[in-house]
Amino acid sequence: MKEMLIMTPGPTAVAENVRLARAKVTTNPDIDLEFYDFYKRTCDKLAQFLKTKNDLRILAGEGILGLEAACASLTESGDRVLVLDNGIFGHGFAEFVELYGGQALLL
Structure with a gap:
């Protein structure tokens, strides 16, 4: 079988011994x-x-879950939060900031 290069965020390459362990009941x-x-x-x-x-x-989930948890825990109404505008995750983080009442300042 040809090895595939998966280009999604997060760890995607899984070692054979891990695949076998995950196959157990x-x-x-x-x-x-x-x-x-x-x-x-x-x-x-x-x-x-x-x-x-x-x-x-x-928390068990994708990295974005951790970003939202951080915003939910730390952002209060009216807070100004500096957000690194580095693409989809930066934009998502800015949306979380605003969802929890903060003002996202994109850099």
């Missing part, structure tokens, strides 16, 4: 009670590592 974390315990323990360990007593959540 797994449970559905949405309904697996053991996953909730594992997730809670992992969040607690990460909070301890970061030396915070604040609530901590691990």
Whole structure:
């Protein structure tokens, strides 16, 4: 099979051993009670590592999810936010800033 070059954002090249591991039967974390315990323990360990007593959540998703989470957590109405205008992700970040009440200043 010819190797394909995938030119989408994010990590796309997957090693063979990872593909094989992902092919194994797994449970559905949405309904697996053991996953909730594992997730809670992992969040607690990460909070301890970061030396915070604040609530901590691990988000699973694309990089843009992290950008929106940052805007949702940090942008307040009327904030002026300097945004690097570097293409689609910069424009998306500016939209998030404005969605959460800030004023995006594109650079």
